[in-house]
Amino acid sequence: MPDFRKLLGESRIAKEMILYRDFEHQDIFDGMRELMDGGSTDNLYPTLNGLVEMANTHGFEGNVWHNFLAYILANHENAFSTTCEIRGKVEGSINTLALHDFRIFQALFAYDLAELDRELGTQEFGVLKNYRSATGISKVFNARIRDRIEELSIHLANTKSPDEFLDCVTQFYKEFGVGKYGLHKAFKVEHVEGGQAHILPITKTEHVRLSDLVGYELQKKRLIENTEAFVAGKKANNCLLFGDAGTGKSSSIKAILNEYYDQGLRMIEIYKHQFQDLTSVIAQIKNRNYKFIIYMDDLSFEDFEVEYKYLKAVIEGGLERRPENVLIYATSNRRHLIRERFTDKREADDELHSSDTVQEKLSLAYRFGVTIYYGMPDKKQFQHIVKTLAARSDLSLSEEELFHEANIWELQHGGMSGRTATQFITYLLGKEKSKEAKLS
Incomplete structure (x- = not known):
């Protein structure tokens, strides 16, 4: 010694x-x-x-x-x-x-x-x-x-x-x-009054993989291609995943983190009310050797909200260039992110330069170089999702009984989607365990 x-x-x-x-x-x-x-x-x-x-x-x-x-x-x-x-x-x-x-x-x-x-x-x-x-x-x-x-x-x-x-x-x-x-691989932001934003680790994350998401192969392929370019140090775009609720947009981004974490990918989740802290967050991570995705889930704005103007400048348009190790990935149910109403057209008719109003509202979505659409599955696709998830869970129901029960479930729980299918399988597993408990 x-x-x-x-x-x-x-x-x-x-x-x-x-x-x-x-x-x-x-x-x-x-x-x-x-x-x-x-x-x-x-x-x-x-x-x-x-x-x-x-x-x-x-x-x-x-x-x-x-x-x-x-x-x-x-x-x-x-x-x-x-x-x-x-x-x-x-x-x-x-x-x-x-x-x-x-x-x-x-x-x-x-x-x-x-x-x-x-x-x-x-x-x-x-x-x-x-x-x-x-x-x-x-x-x-x-x-x-x-x-x-x-x-x-x-x-x-x-x-x-x-x-x-x-x-x-x-x-x-x-x-x-x-x-x-x-x-750690995932982080959240906590704002401290009078000081810079604190980036705090998220210790428990959902361990979802891309293979867990049934279907949407083209969507996943586009997301993978962009992310792989990013982690390899090549040029990559900000991504917007938009479409129907429950179709796997958020799960895809969480899965991307799990797939590429060992290659230096990290993710920071930030909410709409925290956009004031974006500049501080980027300043804290821009000189590190990791690749950071700033993740914005369920991003949308009402027509009276103006935070989107600040986000536009951060994504692209300010004097300071966005660092090469930072991208923004967002999910939304709205293609153009900002709520649009029929009354907008009537208001635009009264405006001298109506096209400027339209462009102002569309310009935020245009700042995402990659936009990927996740649509609601049709009946055949929904049944394929249910069948695949049931097989992974070793459920013993016949295909006919499984599809019959799934049809009843989706009618009562928001329609056909990957989320509905997952909830249905969870329900069946719960029933199965209850039966086993009674038998024992």
Whole structure:
């Protein structure tokens, strides 16, 4: 085991760090540093409490101290980590500075927690070497992210040199990114009065895939082509998915995120009342190495609403160019997004330049380079959707009985659509489980 005190001398770890400074849970780090360095034991139990509470909230198991250090490395955004995210290893002096910090991290990983128990006369630190969570459930992020951090901690603990440590961390940044944009794929916006908009992670997202959406192959193909060009760094257009309700517009966009997340695609959901924050949101993401889709669901405007004018300028038309790593994907039941009425024609007759009024209302939709129509399925298509979903769910009804029940259901629940079909299958599964419960 490396001589921890010899490596650090009389200095403090927090002061020794060059790149990895001022991170989350700094108090836990400082508490452990002081104990390992033979300093005051005043914060012994608060530090232990911090490690256990973090293990509980994050769902960590195994060596909690290693998991904690790996979390710092995975979550800390600095000049080195944000340069390596998605891109991988880079040249330059930044690597020398990173190696300085990684020598300290490697010593921290190598420190045996049982040594602390021997020095302090405790036995609790040994428990943290092979910790078992009561639930194994993370309250902060999903199991996939937790597992990645735990795997990183194991790999880093087994590295033999600072150079190998650097390569391991760099590979992680290349594959998964860093910070909230690396650890999460979907985000929402929270407006803070008097300050910039906060981009917050969405920890639980719907895990829908494009293959889950039955039919609409041409629509999905167009969406895939545009998105693949975008993630590949090629020219791509903003997308508007419009059409009938329940036909899979929103599901298609959610599926796109799940399909291309591992290629650096991220998604930020924003609502109409938050358009005032669009400039702030774009400013926060424009220099990152990820590709961001700003997602606007069920986008439409009443004729008295003027927010669409601001959106027009953000999409295209302002002095500042839209960053190459940002696109806008929107869904709407309206092709032209802004409500149009017969009275508009009468009002236009009284206007000197009536064509200008029409163009003003159409111009927002025209700023989406790709528009994709999702129409209501006919009866044959609806039955195909129902049959496919029933087969995936292993329902035992005959085709005749299935279609008969589906016809009754759609008449009572809003007509034929993919959403109606999904709700119908959910209803049948619920009935089936109820029967099984009664039999048991």
